[in-house]
Amino acid sequence: MRRATLSRERVLQTAMAYADAQGIDALSMRRLAQELDVVPMALYKHVAGKEDLLDGMIEVVVGEIIGATATGFWKQDVRERILSARKTLVRHQWSRTVLESRSAMTPAMLDYLDSLTGLFIDGGLSVDLTHHVMHALGNRMWGFSQELFAATPRSDTSSFTAQRDALPRQHPHLAQIAMAAAHAGSDARLGPGCDDQFEFEFALDVVLDGAEILHAQHWTSAPRTSSGPRDIRPR
Amino acid sequence: MRRATLSRERVLQTAMAYADAQGIDALSMRRLAQELDVVPMALYKHVAGKEDLLDGMIEVVVGEIIGATATGFWKQDVRERILSARKTLVRHQWSRTVLESRSAMTPAMLDYLDSLTGLFIDGGLSVDLTHHVMHALGNRMWGFSQELFAATPRSDTSSFTAQRDALPRQHPHLAQIAMAAAHAGSDARLGPGCDDQFEFEFALDVVLDGAEILHAQHWTSAPRTSSGPRDIRPR
DNA sequence: GAGACTAGGTGTACTGTGTACACCTGTCAA
DNA sequence: TTGACAGGTGTACACAGTACACCTAGTCTC
Known part of the structure; x- marks a missing residue:
């Protein structure tokens, strides 16, 4: 019954x-x-409680990420795997927030992390470099980065339009970017003028390309001088 | 009284x-x-309420970020400005979380954003490239990235050690990284084995170096093919 | 001085949250 | 038949944010 x-x-x-x-x-x-x-x-x-509920939800979402078929090129494999993760996480908008709020890793998260790491290492990158590149990817590895510009300026309704009008004066550089984006995109606001997917892939590729360069240079982490990989230079 | x-x-x-x-x-x-x-x-x-309280707190923190003295080299200026932001945000651990949870920009945030943007543009980068590089920086521009590895594996106390022992078997690649990090760092756990500051600067430099390369190549965003800046190649 | 206005602290009360704990009930093994 | 137990119920509590009516002390004007 x-x-x-x-x-x-x-x-x-x-x-x-x-x-x-x-x-x-x-x-x-x-x-x-x-x-x-x-x-x-x-x-x-x-x-067990609300925390466990959220953990469980993340577990399901991350489990939905499908593995990529190996092409033999680590960069492409990683790229596709992450874009696939993005597709999954984008289907569930809330997962971004929840994932960020989690403080411990679930088994599915560890699996994903490990398999992603494997793509680098199997691709020939040193463990050392792989480690730091994973850090450089940050949350981008899950298929999102902080869509910072998605945050529109204060919408106090009253001061909003005022601020918008004053923007070119007070924030000339932001105005420049906003106008450039508006030209290519939909409307004049800072956020929706950007193509999220494009921005994401741009950032992802910057990191992956950087990794490729460092790899080709047989980069190795200095004995912790905390000066970063400052040896990439054009030419 | x-x-x-x-x-x-x-x-x-x-x-x-x-x-x-x-x-x-x-x-x-x-x-x-x-x-x-x-x-x-x-x-x-x-x-006005709790939201306003948090906004106000962020406003103060962001206001505390001190501007860098211009060296004339945009890359170095940006680097120092962001590391300075990091110093400020690190003093107030909570600001990371709060900043992420905010959906609208406060005046101080806009000021910081604009001045950072200005460093790129005044340095000669195209508005277009600047825009996308800002996106690529993501939250790193505030002085933090998602310290993903800070999240230790599930600490169920019971299954923890079990999982730790099983880690090399189940997650061989993570184990490799953990061991490499442990060699240079303090202990064998995934998180504390990493030098946060080093990782942050590494990631920051990957992005800045990428920007420099694209700038030197007179990169321009394609008419939205969504294929990213795939033209960086070693050699 | 007298009265009014007002900025700012007080008290009470409402809705919503997560969850501890005692309880009931239907199913199945022995 | 019994009784263990998995799983749904009901009540209750502490804590959250905050709406609204109130009180009070200082200031401003006439």
């Missing part, structure tokens, strides 16, 4: 669907329970 | 000190009020 009985699986799936539709902030234990036609505390039989 | 009367200034300062000491999660309107020997609602006469 019970409606399709609960399970961790079903809890996670419903939570994800809800977060997809209503946003991660709208997802509370109570709402989720309601969504499942169940009393809030019922969830705790399948999930 | 009133103890040193409240002010937005004092509210923000106290909030920052509290967050510095107790962490951002411990900071609630009620705790903050208590800290100021005042009833919670008193804060709302100086701050």
Whole structure:
């Protein structure tokens, strides 16, 4: 008589669907329970708590990332793997925020990380260089970077237009960029004028190309002088 | 008779000190009020709400970033400015999280952004290239990147050591990196084995060096083919 | 001085959150 | 038949942010 009985699986799936539709902030234990036609505390039989719920959701998302077929070229393989990760994470907007908020790694995250690392090492990069390039990738390895410009200037409604008009005077350089982007993009605002996908790939390629150069130069991390890889120079 | 009367200034300062000491999660309107020997609602006469409080705190932190003295070399200027930002943000650990959670820009953020942009443009980089390089920097421009490896594997206490022992088998590539880092660093864990500052500067330099190369090549963004700057090649 | 205005601290109360804990109930093994 | 147990229920608590009505002390004007 019970409606399709609960399970961790079903809890996670419903939570994800809800977060997809209503946003991660709208997802509370109570709402989720309601969504499942169940009393809030019922969830705790399948999930240790909210933290565990979020961990579980991330686990599912990361598990959805499909591996790339090896081409033999590490750079291309890494590129495709990360763009594939991006596709997955973009389907679930909330995962960016949640992933960032997590402080411990889940098994699926470790798997992804390890396989990505493997692409570099198997491609011939030194362990040393691979390590630092992974750091350089940062969260980009998950398929997103901080879309900083997505943050529009303060929208106090009142001061907004004022600030917008004053922008060229107060922030001439930002105005230049905004206008250039507006020329190629949709409208004049700082954010939506940018092509997220393009920006992402640009940044990704800067890092991968840098890695390739350092690799070709047999770069090795100095005995921690903290001066970085300052030996890349054009020509 | 009133103890040193409240002010937005004092509210923000106290909030920052509290967050510095107790962490951002411990900071609630009620705790903050208590800290100021005042009833919670008193804060709302100086701050519109919690969001505004956080915005204000960020405003102060970002305002603390000191400008660099121009050397005439854009790359070095940018580098120093960002490392200076890093120094400031590192003093207030919580600012990383808060900055990321903000969805709108505050005036101080716009100022910083504009001045950073100016360093590129005044250095001779095209507006186009500057734009994309800013994106490539991402949050690194604020002095932090996602310290991904800071997240240790699940610490279930029980499964932790098990997982640690099994790591070389299940995640051979991560194990390689961990061992290499342990050799140079402190202990064998994935996180603390890394020198945060070094990693940060490495990543920063990869991006800046990439920018320099593209600049020297008179790079220009293709008519949005979304294929990125794939024309950097060693030799 | 007298009254009004006001900036700013107070008190109470409401909604929403995560979750501890005791409880009930249906299923299945012995 | 029994009784263990997996899993859904109900109540209750502490904590969050904040709306709203209130009080109070200082200042400004006549």
